[in-house]
Structure formats: structure tokens, C-alpha cells
Amino acid sequence: MSLNAYQNLKLSNKPWQCCVCINITRRRGDNTNTPVRKPNTLDESVMSCDVTMHQSEMECSVSAENHTISLQQFGVLLDSRLERFKADFFSDIKASIRSEIHLAITALKDEFTVTVDFLEEGQKRINGTLAAAVERVSELECNKNKLQGDIYELERRLKISEKTSRSMNIEIQAVPEKRSENVVGIFKKICDVINFPISDTEIHACRRVAKINSSSNRPRNILVTLPSPRHRDNILSAVRKFNKDNPKQTLSTFHFGYSGETKKMYIVEHLSPECKELHSLARRFVKDKAYKFVWVKYGQIYIRKDEQSSAVLVKNAEMLKRLL
Structure with missing residues (x-):
């Protein structure tokens, strides 16, 4: 029923x-x-x-x-339905997420593959460029070493040429300047004072030269060109002899009738600008380090600590640093 x-x-x-x-x-x-x-x-x-x-x-x-049905039974039934719904829901969510992750991973793999290929191609280009650059640098280093050798050789030959071209010159320093002066007459008078007379025919050139340091208050030097290196050496020897014989009245403006304060005059070899700079460093070194002697002979600079020590040829500033 x-x-x-x-x-x-x-x-x-x-x-x-x-x-x-x-x-x-x-x-x-x-x-x-x-x-x-x-x-x-x-x-x-x-x-x-x-x-x-x-x-x-x-x-x-x-x-x-x-x-x-009762409320408790309804709750139990609802819980069972919710459990089934939740299980189905999470199953669907997991499947959807798994699908999305798979698609994302696939897309990422594709992009990563493209990126890796691009980077690999760029790396190959960079490696090729770097290899070419290294080869070029090696070539430039070889050229630089060769050029440095050539420059060193040219500097050596230039120094020899400058020394040879200056071997017949003497330089007179600290002679006061006048507006209408006769530098040839000044030089001839110096030769008379040191007891080494010279004729006009033995003076090839005599003139004032520009200052290396334009801000200096010292008068311009007088440069004299002689017939031969022998004439130069004889005049320098006569100057040293005169100063040695007259230690209290060495060659100065006093001997030429210049008014005003008496100033010492110097007659030296004609040196290149580099040698003059080195000579200045050597004089400063001798003064600071209690050396007694510094002199120039045949375009080369020597120093000596005292009478018992041997002379030292100063080739460059590095040698002075090593002597400290």
C-alpha cells in the first residue's frame, strides 16, 4: 500500500x-x-x-x-552533501590549476628556450668580438713595444745630435741686460778678464736667448757659438782657472763695471732643456744631502759626496732617488 x-x-x-x-x-x-x-x-x-x-x-x-526528517539528520545529510561538493570542487580546482600550471610551464619553457637561444647567439657574437679584440690588443701591444723601442732609439739619437750641435756653444748666465748692449763686446771682455783673448773671426754667433721660465727675474742668457769644441773647452778651463786663482773675487759684474750690486756670473756648457732640468735636480740634491761637488762635463752631469768618494754620473732623476 x-x-x-x-x-x-x-x-x-x-x-x-x-x-x-x-x-x-x-x-x-x-x-x-x-x-x-x-x-x-x-x-x-x-x-x-x-x-x-x-x-x-x-x-x-x-x-x-x-x-x-529531524534537524540532526538534515545536518548530517547537509554535511555529506557539502563533503561531496567540496571534494568535487577541489578536484575541479586541482584539475584547473594543474591545467593552468601545465600551460604556464609550457609557455615558460618556450620563452626560456627562445631567451636561451637569443643569449647563446649573443654570447657567440660577444665571444667572436672578444677574440677579435684580444687579437687586436695583442697586435697593438706588439706595435707599442716596437714603437717604444723606436722612440727610445730616436730619443737617444736626438740627445746625441743635440749634444753634438751644442758641443761648440757656451752659455753666459747672469749678465745684466741693457737696451743698446753689444753682446759680442761683452763676451770679448770676458775673454780678456780670464786671460783668453779671442778674435771676431772665432765668434760664429753671439746673442741673447729666450728664457725657459718666462716668469723668472734673471736676465736672458748669452749664447756664443765657437769654431770648435776645443775653443769651448779652452774657454771653460780658463774660467775655472780664473775662479780658482781668485776665490774671493770670482768672475762677476764687478769686473765689467756694472753699477749696483755685484752679482756672480757663470760660463757653462750649453745644455739641452732636459739636461738643465736634471742639472737643477742634481744641485738641489747636493745641497739637501750634504754632497760637496756637482759639475757638468761634455754634456754629462756628475756629483761627488766628498774628496775621497768617487764621482757618480747622473743619467736621470731615478738615480738621484736611489742615492737617498
């Missing part, structure tokens, strides 16, 4: 009968001796009318419970 039929039966207050009883033929009057249909033989599995009715009531009760 269905749930609706059972509920209608209860509402009509009619007695309920099982299907077996309904099939029995009903007769009016006294039906005691009336034969009835032989009922079907039921085995143990066939329930009686009461059992069948109880079962139907249970089914109806269960059916009714299926339509009206």
Missing part, C-alpha cells in the same frame, strides 16, 4: 484488511457452512496479515520519515 492510500484510509476510519482477506467471498446471512476458498499455503517467508500490516506500517513510517 502506498503512503497516500494509507493516509486516506486513516482519515476515513475504515478498517484495514490485507489482500488475502479482501479476496474471500462474502455472503449475506449465515455463512458458517459455506465453503471458502482454500488459502494459499505460505511458507515461513510469507508473513501473516498482522506481520504484513506491521511491515506496511513500518514502510509507511519510513516513507513518512523520508519526507519529514
Whole structure:
């Protein structure tokens, strides 16, 4: 019996009968001796009318419970539904994320492959450029070493040439300047004072030269060109002899009648600007380090600590530093 039929039966207050009883033929009057249909033989599995009715009531009760459930049962059912929904939801999310990550990784791999290929190509170009640059640098270093050797050789030859070109010159320093002076007459008078007379024909050139340091207050030097290096050496020897013979009155403006303060005059070899600079450093070194002697001979600079020590040829400023 269905749930609706059972509920209608209860509402009509009619007695309920099982299907077996309904099939029995009903007769009016006294039906005691009336034969009835032989009922079907039921085995143990066939329930009686009461059992069948109880079962139907249970089914109806269960059916009714299926339509009206308690709050606890509703919570349990809702939890189970939510668990299934959550499991399905997370499964879908995981699948979606896995798919997106796979796509992202694939795209990243493609981009990384393109980037690596680009970098590799750039690295190859850089390596090629670097190899060419290294080769070029090596070539330039070889050229530089060769040029340095050539420059050193040219400097050496230039120094020799300058020394040779100056070998016939003498330089007169600290001679006061006058507006209309006769430098040839001054030189000839110097030669007379040192007792080494010279004729006009032996003087190839005599003139004032520009200052190396234009801010200096010293007068310009007088440069004299002689016929030969022998003439130069003889004049220098005569000057040294004169100063040695007259230690209290060495060659100065006093011997030429210049008015004013007496100033010492110097007659030296004509040196190149580099040699003059080195000579200045050597004089400063001798003064600071208590050396006694510094002199120039044949365009070369010498120093000596005292009378017992040997002379030292000063070739460059580095030698002076090593003597400290």
C-alpha cells in the first residue's frame, strides 16, 4: 500500500484488511457452512496479515520519515552533501590549476628556450668580438713595444745630435741686460778678464736667448757659438782657472763695471732643456744631502759626496732617488 492510500484510509476510519482477506467471498446471512476458498499455503517467508500490516506500517513510517526528517539528520545529510561538493570542487580546482600550471610551464619553457637561444647567439657574437679584440690588443701591444723601442732609439739619437750641435756653444748666465748692449763686446771682455783673448773671426754667433721660465727675474742668457769644441773647452778651463786663482773675487759684474750690486756670473756648457732640468735636480740634491761637488762635463752631469768618494754620473732623476 502506498503512503497516500494509507493516509486516506486513516482519515476515513475504515478498517484495514490485507489482500488475502479482501479476496474471500462474502455472503449475506449465515455463512458458517459455506465453503471458502482454500488459502494459499505460505511458507515461513510469507508473513501473516498482522506481520504484513506491521511491515506496511513500518514502510509507511519510513516513507513518512523520508519526507519529514529531524534537524540532526538534515545536518548530517547537509554535511555529506557539502563533503561531496567540496571534494568535487577541489578536484575541479586541482584539475584547473594543474591545467593552468601545465600551460604556464609550457609557455615558460618556450620563452626560456627562445631567451636561451637569443643569449647563446649573443654570447657567440660577444665571444667572436672578444677574440677579435684580444687579437687586436695583442697586435697593438706588439706595435707599442716596437714603437717604444723606436722612440727610445730616436730619443737617444736626438740627445746625441743635440749634444753634438751644442758641443761648440757656451752659455753666459747672469749678465745684466741693457737696451743698446753689444753682446759680442761683452763676451770679448770676458775673454780678456780670464786671460783668453779671442778674435771676431772665432765668434760664429753671439746673442741673447729666450728664457725657459718666462716668469723668472734673471736676465736672458748669452749664447756664443765657437769654431770648435776645443775653443769651448779652452774657454771653460780658463774660467775655472780664473775662479780658482781668485776665490774671493770670482768672475762677476764687478769686473765689467756694472753699477749696483755685484752679482756672480757663470760660463757653462750649453745644455739641452732636459739636461738643465736634471742639472737643477742634481744641485738641489747636493745641497739637501750634504754632497760637496756637482759639475757638468761634455754634456754629462756628475756629483761627488766628498774628496775621497768617487764621482757618480747622473743619467736621470731615478738615480738621484736611489742615492737617498
